[in-house]
Amino acid sequence: MDVFASAAELLRHRRPERPVLALRPHTVLRAAKWFVANFPGPVLYAAKANDTPQVIDALVEAGITAFDVASLVEIDRVASVKDAELYFMNPVKSRGAIARAYQEFGVRRFAFDSADELDKVIEETGGAHDLTLFLRIACPNTHSLIPLEGKFGASQEEAPGLLLKARQRAIRLGITFHVGSQAVVPAAFGEALRQVGQLILSSGVLVDAIDIGGGFPSRYPHSDPPDLAAFMAEVMREADELAVKHSCELLCEPGRALVAEAESVIVRVDARRGNALYINDGAFGTLFDAAYSGFRFPAQLVTPSRGSPEPDTEFVLYGPTCDSSDFLPGPFVLPACVNEGDYLEIGQVGAYGRVLANRFNGFGVFDEVVLTDEPMLSMYDCAEDEATDARWPARA
Numbered sequence: 001m002d003v004f005a006s007a008a009e010l011l012r013h014r015r016p017e018r019p020v021l022a023l024r025p026h027t028v029l030r031a032a033k034w035f036v037a038n039f040p041g042p043v044l045y046a047a048k049a050n051d052t053p054q055v056i057d058a059l060v061e062a063g064i065t066a067f068d069v070a071s072l073v074e075i076d077r078v079a080s081v082k083d084a085e086l087y088f089m090n091p092v093k094s095r096g097a098i099a100r101a102y103q104e105f106g107v108r109r110f111a112f113d114s115a116d117e118l119d120k121v122i123e124e125t126g127g128a129h130d131l132t133l134f135l136r137i138a139c140p141n142t143h144s145l146i147p148l149e150g151k152f153g154a155s156q157e158e159a160p161g162l163l164l165k166a167r168q169r170a171i172r173l174g175i176t177f178h179v180g181s182q183a184v185v186p187a188a189f190g191e192a193l194r195q196v197g198q199l200i201l202s203s204g205v206l207v208d209a210i211d212i213g214g215g216f217p218s219r220y221p222h223s224d225p226p227d228l229a230a231f232m233a234e235v236m237r238e239a240d241e242l243a244v245k246h247s248c249e250l251l252c253e254p255g256r257a258l259v260a261e262a263e264s265v266i267v268r269v270d271a272r273r274g275n276a277l278y279i280n281d282g283a284f285g286t287l288f289d290a291a292y293s294g295f296r297f298p299a300q301l302v303t304p305s306r307g308s309p310e311p312d313t314e315f316v317l318y319g320p321t322c323d324s325s326d327f328l329p330g331p332f333v334l335p336a337c338v339n340e341g342d343y344l345e346i347g348q349v350g351a352y353g354r355v356l357a358n359r360f361n362g363f364g365v366f367d368e369v370v371l372t373d374e375p376m377l378s379m380y381d382c383a384e385d386e387a388t389d390a391r392w393p394a395r396a
């Protein structure tokens with residue numbers, strides 16, 4: 001893949017016809033190192049966020065070789081990582097996927113959130129006695145921009161019975177939850193951990209692992225969360241209250257926080273109508289969250305001939321397809337002079353960008369480059385200074 005110092009440098013050499021996915025692998029390395037140093041237990045990467053090989057390579061280089069996977073395709077993408085540890089954390093899996101994951105890929109860690117799913121896992125692994133089972137519990141979406149509640153998770157009433165049942169089958173037993181993606185308040189994790197603590201007490205079942213899921217935030221123009229250190233402090237504080245704290249492993253499964261800032265998309269403006277810009281990527285490409293989750297991504301004008309006039313005007317964007325829902329309300333703040341033929345860099349699309357892009361209307365094909373400059377926004381400005389080599393329970 002060609003390497004450039006910045007989007008502007010790329011445009012000094014080329015006028016790309018297709019949108020360009022611009023990867024900054026060094027940001028993945030930095031984010032992953034930060035998590036490894038600051039989370040008090042194994043860090044799994046949620047492969048669904050972005051499973052491009054360069055991202056996986058950077059994670060591995062930083063020491064992350066465990067993956068939360070949701071399908072056989074995701075398993076296949078990461079299975080070649082040396083000593084990969086695979087956690088099949090989709091709470092509803094097909095029988096065929098469970099059987100192949102167990103037999104062909106050696107997966108031994110599975111999530112479930114119902115008695116039916118637990119039975120399925122046990123049946124399709126031939127009544128295996130070497131399983132680590134994670135009960136996914138429902139947890140209210142109190143503090144995240146992309147709720148994950150409703151679809152999955154055992155209720156407070158169901159959970160104790162399910163824990164007991166799984167305890168009898170699992171060599172290791174865990175509880176997991178997901179507080180919702182882009183959780184912007186550290187208390188989201190504290191509240192969920194308190195719920196776990198109550199479940200352990202009310203069920204009387206001891207667990208060996210608590211997987212606190214993903215949800216750690218990144219930075220966007222509309223969402224400026226506290227530093228990740230505040231999230232870690234909250235997790236440590238509440239985890240320290242758990243009855244199982246001396247015998248239990250703590251895990252996390254970040255996706256967004258590791259890769260959001262790792263990619264920009266460089267797009268061309270194909271038309272301007274008032275303050276609406278028609279660009280060559282959109283809701284059916286890497287910008288799904290801008291259309292359907294109310295996300296505002298940072299944007300800047302990068303056409304070299306334009307210099308860099310001050311951004312001062314709010315624009316809405318339309319993607320290239322004929323669907324009128326291919327609309328990104330933003331607003332995106334750009335210089336007033338932007339016009340047809342200009343190129344924009346839209347940042348922070350590394351999580352749930354390329355993986356959601358489809359070929360609707362014949363679009364969704366990208367050129368790819370590597371950029372070596374810094375992302376437009378970052379959660380890791382002082383990453384080196386913040387690393388603390390965390391342990392849990394806290395060392396005396």
Ligand SMILES: Cc1ncc(COP(=O)(O)O)c(C=O)c1O
Nearest residue numbers: 046181182214215253254255256
């Ligand atoms: C089970 C599970 N773990 C982890 C993640 C990653 O979440 P995030 O990208 O918000 O960190 C997701 C996202 O949907 C998920 O479903």
